[in-house]
Amino acid sequence: MPGIGPNTRLAELHVHLGGSVDPSVMWEVAHAQGIRLPTKNYWRFVDLVTVRPGRAKSFKGYLDLFRWTELIQSSPTAIERSVYQTIAGAYRKNNITLLELRFNPMKRNRGGEQDLDHIMMAAVRGLDRAELEYPVKTGLIVCLDRGFSLRQNEVLVEKAAKYAARGVVGVDVAGPYSKGFRYSSLKQLYRKARREGLGLTVHAGEDEGASSVRDVVEHLEPDRIGHGVRASEDEKTMDLLRERGTVLEVCPTSNLQTGVVKDIGELKRVFAALKSRRVRFTINTDGPEMLTTNLRGEIRMLTGKGVLAEREVEEANRTAFEAAFAQRRKV
Numbered sequence: 233m234p235g236i237g238p239n240t241r242l243a244e245l246h247v248h249l250g251g252s253v254d255p256s257v258m259w260e261v262a263h264a265q266g267i268r269l270p271t272k273n274y275w276r277f278v279d280l281v282t283v284r285p286g287r288a289k290s291f292k293g294y295l296d297l298f299r300w301t302e303l304i305q306s307s308p309t310a311i312e313r314s315v316y317q318t319i320a321g322a323y324r325k326n327n328i329t330l331l332e333l334r335f336n337p338m339k340r341n342r343g344g345e346q347d348l349d350h351i352m353m354a355a356v357r358g359l360d361r362a363e364l365e366y367p368v369k370t371g372l373i374v375c376l377d378r379g380f381s382l383r384q385n386e387v388l389v390e391k392a393a394k395y396a397a398r399g400v401v402g403v404d405v406a407g408p409y410s411k412g413f414r415y416s417s418l419k420q421l422y423r424k425a426r427r428e429g430l431g432l433t434v435h436a437g438e439d440e441g442a443s444s445v446r447d448v449v450e451h452l453e454p455d456r457i458g459h460g461v462r463a464s465e466d467e468k469t470m471d472l473l474r475e476r477g478t479v480l481e482v483c484p485t486s487n488l489q490t491g492v493v494k495d496i497g498e499l500k501r502v503f504a505a506l507k508s509r510r511v512r513f514t515i516n517t518d519g520p521e522m523l524t525t526n527l528r529g530e531i532r533m534l535t536g537k538g539v540l541a542e543r544e545v546e547e548a549n550r551t552a553f554e555a556a557f558a559q560r561r562k563v
C-alpha cells in the first residue's frame with residue numbers, strides 16, 4: 233500500500249542530543265547527579281527545556297534552551313542514558329529504524345573537567361545498547377561550533393576520526409552565530425574529516441541567508457546541509473545544490489518556532505522552490521522533545537497543511553535512507 237503507514241520505516245538525519253531526550257528523563261538525570269536546577273517544580277522545568285506551539289522563541293532563545301540540557305548531559309552516565317533513550321524512543325514511538333544523532337562533546341565536559349574520551353565512549357555505549365535491543369541503524373555526528381577556536385574544532389575532528397570505527401559517522405558545524413566566524417576557516421578540517429571517511433554536514437541557510445549556503449558548499453563541500461531552507465531565496469544557490477547533489481536536512485517545526493520561516497504559507501513557498509529546482513531534501517525534527525514534535529508529527533503537519541503530497545514525503549524518506557552516513561558503517 234502506498235503512503236506512509238505506521239509500519240513504514242523512517243529515517244531521521246538531523247537530531248540534536250540536547251533537544252531529543254524526554255524531559256522526565258532529563259529531570260531524573262539532573263537529580264541523580266545533584267545538579268542545582270533553577271526550579272524545584274517539574275512543570276516549570278519542562279517549560280524551561282521545551283518550546284510549545286504558540287509560544288515561539290527567537291532563534292537565540294531557542295539556542296539558549298540547550299544551556300540546561302547540555303549541562304545536565306555533561307557526564308558519561310548522562311550521555312549514555314541520553315543516547316540510548318533517544319534511539320530507543322524514536323524506534324518505539326515513530327518506527328525510526330535509521331537515526332543519526334548529533335552533539336558537541338566539548339559542550340558536555342564542564343569546560344574540560346570531564347575527559348572527552350569518557351564522553352565519547354559513553355555515547356558509543358548508548359548507541360551499542362540501543363542497536364542490541366532494537367532493529368535500528370544509527371550513527372553519531374560530532375558538532376563543531378561556530379563560536380569555538382580553530383584549535384577546539386580541530387580537537388573535535390580528531391575525536392570524530394578516532395571514534396569513526398565505533399559509531400561516529402560524520403561532522404557538523406552548529407552553535408550560535410559568532411562575529412568574525414568564517415566557514416572557510418574550517419576548510420582544512422573538513423578535508424581531514426573527509427579523508428578519515430566521515431560524512432560532512434554543516435548548519436547553514438537557517439539564521440543566515442542563501443549566501444551562507446553558497447559559502448559552505450564552495451568552501452566545505454558537504455554531502456548535506458543542516459536546514460538550508462534559505463537557499464530557496466536564491467536561484468543560483470539552488471542550482472548549485474542540485475548540481476552538487478547536496479541534500480538538505482529540513483526541520484519544518486523548528487524553523488516555524490524560531491521564526492526562520494514565518495508561517496505555513498512561507499513554508500509552502502520554500503518547499504515549492506526546492507521541488508521546482510529539484511534540490512534534494514529530507515524531513516527532520518531538529519530535537520523532538522525540545523520542540524514537542526516527532527517525525528510522524530512533522531509528516532502529518534506537512535501533508536495535512538498541503539505543504540507536501542504523500543508521495544513527496546515518501547521520496548524525502550527514501551532520500552534520508554540514501555543520504556545517511558550511517559549506511560557506510562561496516563558493522
Ligand SMILES: [Zn+2]
Nearest residue numbers: 248435458518
Ligand atoms: Zn540543528
